[in-house]
Amino acid sequence: MAKAFKPQVVTANDLIEGDSVFLARSGWVRDIAEARVARTAEEADLLLEAGVVAEAENTVVGPYLVEVGLETGAPVPLLRRERIRAEGGPTFAYAPEGIARAA
């Protein structure tokens, strides 16, 4: 049986800065809440194609689709890896404040 389609967004890394970015109507954004959501496989193909074009134009690196849930209204990645990535940093308090606090 074919896997049921789940909503998806396109993500990549910004070429110059390296940080995680998401494809929105206004271009590439840091906040996944603004990302365009594909609700069908066809929409997902089109979104990914836009990502591939952006990579060819040297805006981003390595675009790919991420499955998301929409229960809260905004897209939230289903996989932990992608949730951590969308948060933009580690799941713990990191340096220098985090290191100073631990010390």
Add this chain to the structure above:
Amino acid sequence: MYRYDEFDAAFVAERTQQFRTQVKRRLAGELTEAEFKPLRLMNGVYLQLHAYMLRIAIPYGTLRPDQMRMLAHIAERWDRGYGHFTTRQNIQFNWPKLKDVPDILDALASVEMHAIQTSGNCIRNTTSDPYAGVAPEEIEDPRITAELIRQWSSLHPEFTFLGRKFKIAVTGSEHDRAAIKIHDIGIQIVRGPDGAPGYRVLVGGGLGRSPFIAKELRGFLPKADLLPYLEAALRVYNLHGRRDNKYKARIKILVHELGIEEYARQVEAEFARMDRAAVAAPAEEVARIAAYFALPELPARDTEADAAETRRMAAMEPEFAAWLEQNTAPHRVPGYRAVTVSLKPIGGAPGDATAEQMRVMADVAEHHSAGELRITHEQNVVLPHVAEGALFKVWRALRAEGLDTANKGLVTDIIACPGLDYCALATARSIPVAQDIANRFAEPRRQREIGPLSIKISGCINACGHHHVGHIGILGIDKAGVESYQITLGGDATETASLGDRTGPGFGYDEVPGVIERVVDTYIALREPGETFLAAYRRLGMAPFKEALYADH
């Protein structure tokens, strides 16, 4: 310490300029990512989960204060104010922007540092004993050999595109603090039949998805033959090593499949055939290198007065006494100690240091450790030459920046890879697991009662956290979208190296601290007087630990 000669300086400067041009072309769209990726990797630039990551080489883990200060400067100017010291004695910055990397490399070159060969399928940074030149039982400073290998292996035309990465470690002591048995090639300086130092050469060690303890390739190799012999060993690997399957491309697989006898036969045949004189290092070059690693002139001390003063301060300050006991080690010069600065504060990220902490360590090294620092594969920092009489002052300076945790070798001195919080390859978190375990065992007295115990955590099968050789190893994997942690017991990275045995089915993220506590409690209940965890496990076997972990499941 080694200083660049004109060749070294020109080589690094040229390479830095090359990479500046390559980055410029990439940003201008003249190079695709596919074209650029191998170039950036050759210069230590990865693209990780959140950002680019820059891995900087610290040859054999040795740093000068000005170099440590430059790392602090880079952390503040181009990163987020901290760096991460790794299990290969390097440092990684987690947040550099690609456009800034050429400037960072220029800054590094100004203090004789670089990021060359910290990635890619080449010979990586040669690692060594953090107590090199210090340990009383040492035959010879292994960094002389490591530096020779660094020079030989840098941009070696034959070995720049190997089937897979290649890691070499060197120790000059019988007691192995460099984990040589889990390296592609491990080198131990030993004495030959006539008493002269030479090398015992091991091959085919490694961790990852197929872990192996290295096997002996040569029981004794005369020193002058080192580079030709390494060249022969690498040549045989390069010839046979598989390039069709990266999971079978490391030398450990070749040695395993050929058998050590056949591999050794082919190496010896190549060694006999080759023009050894053309490859061997000239004696005068070896002497030039050796001179850089001569023991620094350490002023003679009134050792009795120093010891008395240290004892007096220890009596007044129990925390200093605990640190003295746990974090300092004997030095070959009477009146001196090697100090381990723990980068494992309770609840912290193992191996992380802020720019300010780096500066404090640099200052202390400058004033109290003959201008030397060492990064350890256990993700700590060693101040190798501290006068006993200065220990209290050093402790206070470190304490002011939270660098005084007295836990070297104890249950909270945990090795952890960056894991899913940073790494694009990881399948589970490792640093938060380390933090939870450290919090569980935070009480200093309890840690000391448990005694020597190494916990090593990897967030994926690639085993950057060396979990296979932890007394307790923890491997995080993804199981149908859920983090699951497999536990191994009885691993050992030293001269008595062994791979840990898996306890059984894995545990959930939240269960891990409790699981480790049950393992430790079982050990405490069953140990004989003075028996370490590792010794107890080797005597008792898996059964009582398995019973403790799974009886209720």
